[in-house]
Amino acid sequence: MKNKYFKKITVACVATFAFIGLHNTTVEAITEYQIVNVDSLAEIGQAYGPIMYEMKEKDKQYDEEKEYIPYKPDLFEKQSQDTEVEAIAITEPQSSETEMAAPESEPPAVTISNEEKDLFARLVEAEAKGESYEGKVAVATVVLNRVDSPEFPNTVTEVIHEVVGDAYAFSPVQNGEINEPASDEAIQAVEEALTRQDTLNDSVYFYNPEIATDTWITTREVVKTVGNHVFAK
Numbered sequence: 001m002k003n004k005y006f007k008k009i010t011v012a013c014v015a016t017f018a019f020i021g022l023h024n025t026t027v028e029a030i031t032e033y034q035i036v037n038v039d040s041l042a043e044i045g046q047a048y049g050p051i052m053y054e055m056k057e058k059d060k061q062y063d064e065e066k067e068y069i070p071y072k073p074d075l076f077e078k079q080s081q082d083t084e085v086e087a088i089a090i091t092e093p094q095s096s097e098t099e100m101a102a103p104e105s106e107p108p109a110v111t112i113s114n115e116e117k118d119l120f121a122r123l124v125e126a127e128a129k130g131e132s133y134e135g136k137v138a139v140a141t142v143v144l145n146r147v148d149s150p151e152f153p154n155t156v157t158e159v160i161h162e163v164v165g166d167a168y169a170f171s172p173v174q175n176g177e178i179n180e181p182a183s184d185e186a187i188q189a190v191e192e193a194l195t196r197q198d199t200l201n202d203s204v205y206f207y208n209p210e211i212a213t214d215t216w217i218t219t220r221e222v223v224k225t226v227g228n229h230v231f232a233k
Contacts, residue, residue, distance in 0.1 A: 108194035110144060116156050121182035121190045123160050126172030127206075128186070128229070135227040136186055138200060140193035142231065145204050152204065200224055203231040 112120070120143065128136040146152035146159045153159050160178075162169040172178040201223045208228050212218065220232035 108191070109196035110147075110194045112156055112194070117187075117190060118182065119160060119178075120156050121187045122178050122180065123170060123172060124189055125182040125186035126177040126180060127170065128189075131227045131229065133185055133189060135229060136189035137192050137198075138203075138224070138226045138229065138231055139206060140190050141198065141200050142203055142206050144193055144196065145199055145202050149202075149204055200231050201233065203233045205232045206230065207232075 120140065123143070124136050124140050128139045131139075143156060143159055147154060147156060153162055160170060161173060168174040170178070203223045205217060205220050206229045207214075207217050209218070209230055210228065217232070222230055222232050224231045
């Protein structure tokens, strides 16, 4: 009876030590050693003392062989920052050329009412009919240069309807051609002239040298010739 009691204690102790016996040497220790029949606690110590000592030594050797990596705060912080930068670089959306906003058209430097703009375009159509788009823009530019000049009225409408002597300054106003509708090209020419990108060196006169009857106009400083018109100041 006593022997059976100690045998049970022996089995329980060995199982317990084997379970808590540390790390990877536990399985090796259990498979490498066998249970010895003993009749007292003293015999248990004598029988299993060497086994447990060897298990402890193997665990100690295992711990010593583990790679030891010292904690370096600076290195850890740098690695964290590098990871964060890399994540941002990966997740940041890439803009394509098709997503880029188209440049806005040049806003007008001079603002006039739609009614005045229609009158303006009809004058350009009448004065520069048959001329190129550039020629139409140049005629519209002369009108705006006159508005800016202290020698002429201060609005587009007043410049167009200005009377010089006994006649209007612009022949289409005199002969009624200004009442004809403007072409799309003349309307666009007025819009471009209103941006004031090119003032033709502040030219305030234009004429056709083939049909001009006023010799005074030919004495003005010529700035540019566009199509059939000479622009001067």
